Amino acid sequence: MPQPLSGVRVVDLTRILSGPFCTALLGDMGADVIKIEPPSEGDPVRSAGAGRDGMSWYFAAFNRNKRSVALDLRSEVGRETLAGLLAKADVLVENFRPGVLDAMGFGAARLEAINPRLITASINGYGSSGPYVARPAFDFVIQAMSGFMSTNGTADGEPLRSGPPITDLVAGLYCAFGIVNALHARNSTGRGQRVEAAMMDGIISLFAYLASDHLVTGSVPARAGNHHPITAPYGLFTTADGELAVAPSTEAILRRFLRTLDLEAVLSDPRFASNALRMRHHRDLDALINARMSSEPRQIWLERLNAAGVPCGFVQDIGEALSDPQVLHREMVLDVEHPGHGTVRMLGFPVKLSETPCRIRHPAPDHGAHTGEVLAEWRSDK
The missing domain is CATH 3.30.1540.10 (formyl-coa transferase, domain 3)
Incomplete structure (x- = not known):
């Protein structure tokens, strides 16, 4: 069954959460996502969280519909292989700190020379410009710096972070949204472009009436606990x-x-x-x-x-x-068979398309499982 992104090739240099979430969304929509991992340890999330039969369920959920290629990007051979993959790709996604991709030899000018149709997507903490560009970032810190944490908790309590790592997830979601828009624009222009999603920008964009009221009045919203800041009773x-x-x-x-x-x-x-x-x-x-x-x-x-x-x-x-009957009816919990690792339960697809639905084409890959397969395809495409 064709899907919206069938035929789109994505080279995925991301790790941990924000980037893998972005590329998992693209894979769910049909993109061929090639996950590049270091030959030794792979993505650190492979060993994070609870799992069974040698498979982290955290990793499995965020890396479904991907193929894994083990590639040493510190070596000249590895970088040249990456350049060859990018020449045939539609999208490159990375979540390094700003400047790392350039230091690897893949700055904007070289990427343009390799493939002028390539869409380069970056996820980072504060963006690639501005006074905080060199700062390391983490979800907890961005929740604090953005003002988001100050709005959570009771009036007489301390600021609280959200349970899920929301700034990572929002950045990944916005990046996927930006990539789809860039692919659509390329149909008209014939050229790729740069997509950037910063964790700080993303979470600030969700402030809704909290930001509107502040921008009108200059007042800072107080923590309201489970009460609504502008409506009562609630x-x-x-x-x-x-x-x-x-x-x-x-x-x-x-x-x-x-x-x-x-x-x-x-x-x-x-x-x-x-x-x-x-x-x-x-x-x-x-x-x-x-x-x-x-x-x-x-x-x-x-x-x-x-x-x-x-x-x-x-x-x-x-x-x-x-286990709520509504959640189960909407297939928001999936059982996915992983050869060698048994059945893995994970969250389902929040977007339902009637004619070209999301689906699991293959489970999260073992480390480097598709290296030979992908490189053989690349050579045959030359």
Whole structure:
């Protein structure tokens, strides 16, 4: 079955997370991703996290739909082999610190000479220009530097990072998006171009109303915990047997929420007559809501509120979420057979295409498993 990126050749020099996530997305869409790894140890994630039968499931999830080539890029032979692969490639993806690719002998001018149609994509911490260009970067540091961490946590608590390494993942996602756009542009121009996705840029782009309000007023958003910074009531509410997340984000939904609780009359209270007033007095309103909701179990409220069109749900841990019937129905957990390593469970495809869907064409490769195969193909293409 053809896929959107069938026939696109990607040379993947990335490692750890942000870059492998980007190239896994391209591979899921049909690209032929050639993962270049050092001959000795390979990608460090091969030995990271939990696994079975000699396979890291972390590595397996982020390196599916790729072929592995062991290549020593410190040697002249290795670099010349890479140059030959790039001459026949559509995309090069790397997540070195800025300047490393140039130091390897693959600066912009040489890449242009090797293949003017090549799209060169870079993922880095702060970008390839600016005062922080030489700084090393890591997800935790970028979460702190970007302001993202300052928005997470309770008002009287310390700033908190997100659980997943979100700045890595966002940068990888944006890079894949940029590559697809560059491939489309090449159809018109006939030429490649440079794509760059910085972790700092990516996470800042997600600030939404937090950034808008600051740019309008100059005020810095305070940490609000599970309360919403610009809407009340909103958050976790206490039922007879646990908490329920409720998001009545508009006036209409708010009225349905309070009507279901037999509390709609509280809107006549001067403290709660507008959203601005409810924000100021949200603790008082939350206390009324909690007193009412604590009289019934959360399943009852879940059914009533969903029936009324009020967004709500349980706080599930990862195990509960990955066994949730909706998640399983959407095939967001996959069982992938890895020859020699048994069945590996991993996350599925978040984008569903009706005619050219994502699919697993082959599992994550053993280190260097496709070196001979890929180099034979390259020689036959000469």
